[in-house]
Amino acid sequence: DTGVSQDPRHKITKRGQNVTFRCDPISEHNRLYWYRQTLGQGPEFLTYFQNEAQLEKSRLLSDRFSAERPKGSFSTLEIQRTEQGDSAMYLCASSLWGGALHGYTFGSGTRLTVV
Amino acid sequence: DQQVKQNSPSLSVQEGRISILNCDYTNSMFDYFLWYKKYPAEGPTFLISISSIKDKNEDGRFTVFLNKSAKHLSLHIVPSQPGDSAVYFCAADLQGGSEKLVFGKGTKLTVNP
Numbered sequence: 683d684t685g686v687s688q689d690p691r692h693k694i695t696k697r698g699q700n701v702t703f704r705c706d707p708i709s710e711h712n713r714l715y716w717y718r719q720t721l722g723q724g725p726e727f728l729t730y731f732q733n734e735a736q737l738e739k740s741r742l743l744s745d746r747f748s749a750e751r752p753k754g755s756f757s758t759l760e761i762q763r764t765e766q767g768d769s770a771m772y773l774c775a776s777s778l779w780g781g782a783l784h785g786y787t788f789g790s791g792t793r794l795t796v797v
Numbered sequence: 798d799q800q801v802k803q804n805s806p807s808l809s810v811q812e813g814r815i816s817i818l819n820c821d822y823t824n825s826m827f828d829y830f831l832w833y834k835k836y837p838a839e840g841p842t843f844l845i846s847i848s849s850i851k852d853k854n855e856d857g858r859f860t861v862f863l864n865k866s867a868k869h870l871s872l873h874i875v876p877s878q879p880g881d882s883a884v885y886f887c888a889a890d891l892q893g894g895s896e897k898l899v900f901g902k903g904t905k906l907t908v909n910p
Contacts, residue, residue, distance in 0.1 A: 715896065722902065724888070724902050725841065725886070725898075725900050726900070727897040727899070738896060738897060740897070784843070785831055785843025786843065786898075788842070789840050790838065790840045791840050
């Protein structure tokens with residue numbers, strides 16, 4: 683297993699278009715997280731899954747954002763009607779139980795640019 | 798409101814010397830604290846963590862100190878190496894099993910040969 687994979691690495695889209703990102707976590711990890719990082723800021727929590735259940739969502743996750751983890755394996759993050767303010771690095775991470783103490787494993791991220 | 802603050806955007810040290818990165822927090826409900834390192838074009842990499850019931854945790858060249866009364870933690874890197882040059886993020890986790898990490902803005906460390 684090579685770690686957490688995210689696809690695509692870069693995405694440029696026009697304002698108003700929909701985009702979807704994919705995350706493949708480490709196979710034995712049951713928890714999966716999405717974070718967003720803008721320039722000069724630290725990562726900000728968006729949402730997390732335990733297996734296929736979405737257990738927590740941030741206020742940052744507006745109704746244009748939706749995340750799924752259909753079979754408790756890979757996850758997708760969709761942004762509808764993109765806005766320039768959505769331009770950011772979208773990071774996925776995974777962990778086993780007790781991830782807070784032992785740290786999550788992050789992927790390399792998907793950089794979204796909305797033009 | 799920023800609950801986790803890294804007030805130094807950058808730090809430069811000489812190879813072999815100690816690097817000290819600082820972090821302050823405001824929420825007394827934070828239970829665990831973590832440090833991540835991030836290289837350009839890569840995701841953050843977990844370095845070291847500390848539970849709020851401890852005041853020190855050590856892992857090789859990395860030591861984290863926690864001062865709960867001051868709501869302050871620091872990461873010491875001894876000796877610093879050029880490969881340590883990266884952005885370092887402090888993060889905190891709330892009590893009660895919340896899976897949400899709150900990150901600071903990061904400190905860019907440059908270790909000069």
